[in-house]
Amino acid sequence: MPDVRVGRIVGGEPAPNGGHPPPADDGSRVNDFAFKVGTVNGTGSASANSLLRQAIFRMGIPVSGKNVFPSNIQGLPTWYEIRVSRDGYTARTPDFDLIVAMNPATYARDIAEVRPGGWLLHDSSWPLERALLRGDVTFLGVPLGEMCIAAFQGSRERTLMKNIAYTGALAALLDIDLEVIGGLIREEYGRKPKLVDSNFRALHLGYDFARQHFASPLPIRLETMDGTAGHVLLDGNTAAALGCVYAGATVGAWYPITPATSLMDAFTGFCKRFRTDPETGRKRYAIVQAEDELAAAGVVIGAGWAGARAFTPTAGPGISLMGEFIGLAYYAEVPAVFFDVQRTGPSTGMPTRTQQADLLSIAYASHGDTKHIALFPADPAECFHAAVQAFDLAERFQTPVFVVSDLDIGMNDWMVPRLEWDDAYRPDRGKVLDAEALARIEKFSRYLDVDGDGIPWRTLPGVHPKGAYFTRGSGHDEHGAYTEDAAAYAKVVDRLARKLRTAADAVPAPEVRLRDGGSPLGIVALGGTHGAVLEALDRLAEQGVSVDYLRVRAFPFSDAVGEFLRAHERTFVVEQNRDGQLRSLLILETGVPGDTLLSVRDYGGVPLSARSVVEGVLSQLPAPVPA
């Protein structure tokens, strides 16, 4: 009988570790470890990984999942990373205690990535090259393929059930509550008894095998706790779509693009559910799948001009294409909401990898003097609220507003506080003159700064003849008339600059965390790196490095941002792009000298880890002066 723990070793010699697990590195680690599953995309592993993530969450254990997937439909390597953290750390960690290697094409890489003393679970139905073995890793061979071939019919089911079988094996190895997994399967496939039966059989194949052949559970294991109450598992695109529904958006235009597509998919789903007229079955919304991103932006601007709350979800390439229209909306002062779910650039870049590299191109998008409001949600829950705020800000300031998230926030399920809604909320439609008001006034001037706050009054088409004006991207004066006059032109663009300065005080204020007594060192970050920074601050504090933290939540920056920078001798700007775009923006906008701003950058496309931040900070600290 082959040693199932090492699978069938090519060459037939015993495994270097003799089939015995290496000594436990530091005893058992409960609810604090990370593992990942390497599979082939298009083989149905996503639902198995979702089962794992949800089961752990339902056991009350803080959990986060990161999907590291290819830009491909079927056949390429894909990974799913799960981190459990009793302390509630949600950032990605690059340190894997256990890897499930289901894809022979990535065996070498997967085996190499297991931390010393960790475990590798693989399908022992196929040989594992001897050269790949590591003495400091325990190999757990489970004949998943063989078992599923024997238990199921047809190649599709056999392939799918292998995933459920490894889920079962992990349940035994990590001590995941089988009842919880069973409950999830029944919820998912309740209406298809055959599928429920298959899933249960596959689950037990893996579970029973692991129980019989390995000392289960492993030292890394789970224990039910109470760490997820009041929380949900949610991705940012779903949350943003929900925000659009709750904000009262009625027109959505888009061109399919990874990683923003699921935002419109979710909006469509929620609208079908919540926005179908109960009597007629017809839609209280319109979704336009446009011919390209230019058109999508145009549709949004047309709809916003006509008075609807309208939005478009896109990614960096879309923002590039929308440039001209963004400038029009800025200059003609038309509300429009853009979601940029950032992916790795430049150009097509890596469409299924994350980055924060659209910051500069959004802040000043389009030719000429422009500046735009941008919101930087840090997690899916903030995507929901940012979406609602974006529509309010867009209408209040009559300008494009960008909700800038990224692939990691947008497409991965994060553990976040359950979304709540205040029924007292009413949309801030900004300064719009209705028919009654128009009937009263003598003359309407579209771009006149009546109230001295830089925000003019606007009118909507179809309301009243006195509200008519000519919207244009060409030079115009305060009354909306075409102009080539220097002074008349300057009056309008100067007011626009003033309007955007006003906006800096209206956008969400930065989140500031000061250490006791404050520190001469600071960190500034934005968006999805928040979790990694918080964890890094704890790790740095453990090493005696005390650092203050400011999280930018919006652009234009409020005064508090510059004040924080000036109050610290050195500030580390943590961001996910090569060129330090946030750092550049801070220098440009706050006037803080660049030599006080050190850069910590991580731009390879995977979500930021605390380790990157800690290393980035420590490597730039001056060496302590010898006593």
Next chain:
Amino acid sequence: MSSIAKPPVRHPGLHTNALGLTRRDYEGAMSTLCAGCGHDSVTAAVVQAFFELDVEPHRVAKLSGIGCSSKTPAYFVRQAHGFNSVHGRMPAVATGAGAANRELVLIGISGDGDSLSIGLGQFCHAVRRNVDLLYVLENNGVYGLTKGQFSASADVGTKAKRGEVNRQRPIDPVLLALTLGASFVARGFSGDKEQLVPLLKAGIAHRGFAFVDVISPCVTFNDHEGSTKSYRSTRERYHEVAPVDYVPLRHEIEASYPEGSAREVRMHDGSTVRFRKVGADYDPTDREAAYATVQRLQAAGEVVTGLLYVEQNADDMHALNETVDAPLVSLPYEDLCPGGAALEELMREYV
């Protein structure tokens, strides 16, 4: 400048429409186009069409891209909102405006550069979506504001003002629209207002994308000997295939038509389009036949005009989308927000 500011005095003898408005009420700002520009004649026809249709001016929304043609929305229906957008992108803006407020009477003015070069994709997709929009293409074969370069509608062999001869094949917007499945395809000539006004009125009444290509000569850069889009050349080759009368719902005008030639198409709003002079061999509801006829006559050098194709039962954008009847902008927020209780329930699905 082709016109001078008119005194704001209303002459008591001015004819008024059903709303009590005069033709003057449908005019706009003074044109800044060259004297004799075809576009100003199109503007006059647009003014006439809206006036005669008794459209409330403020219900109209006028949209355009960039170029000489795209300036013209400023010159008609001053009590309507106008939107001079970016080059070639008016169809998207119109789509958004129409999606938001389906009660707006949308008119888009474009040119051959705007529609057939930089905005060709936008034009095609607005046709596909069948946006409820009267789309007027003021077609002169040249770029005017940049001083006379050929446009994509320039015919093979046509000569530029500085002598250059075009050798690239043109994109014919009428044939293109027919191919794309447009539900209303017409061609007029800025020099024939009598034919153009009913075409525009029918286009406004049409529910869906109504395309009217108007040959509109550029007096400055394309009205010389050797140009195929000059006034003279157009007049010489002018061929009325399917001129129409437009009969609003409440008017039952008796007109006499040559035996066997009258043909009626009932529009969605109950009004009627009556074809004059349409030959027995021409069926404006048969897309393939229309295409074949237009192509054959154009190959023979004729400028084919009239309401060339009409399909009254095509679903427009809102029918395709199954949108509610009320304009989306009119829906109260309460009908749009599912509320806190629904969110609480929804959140149970994310544990």
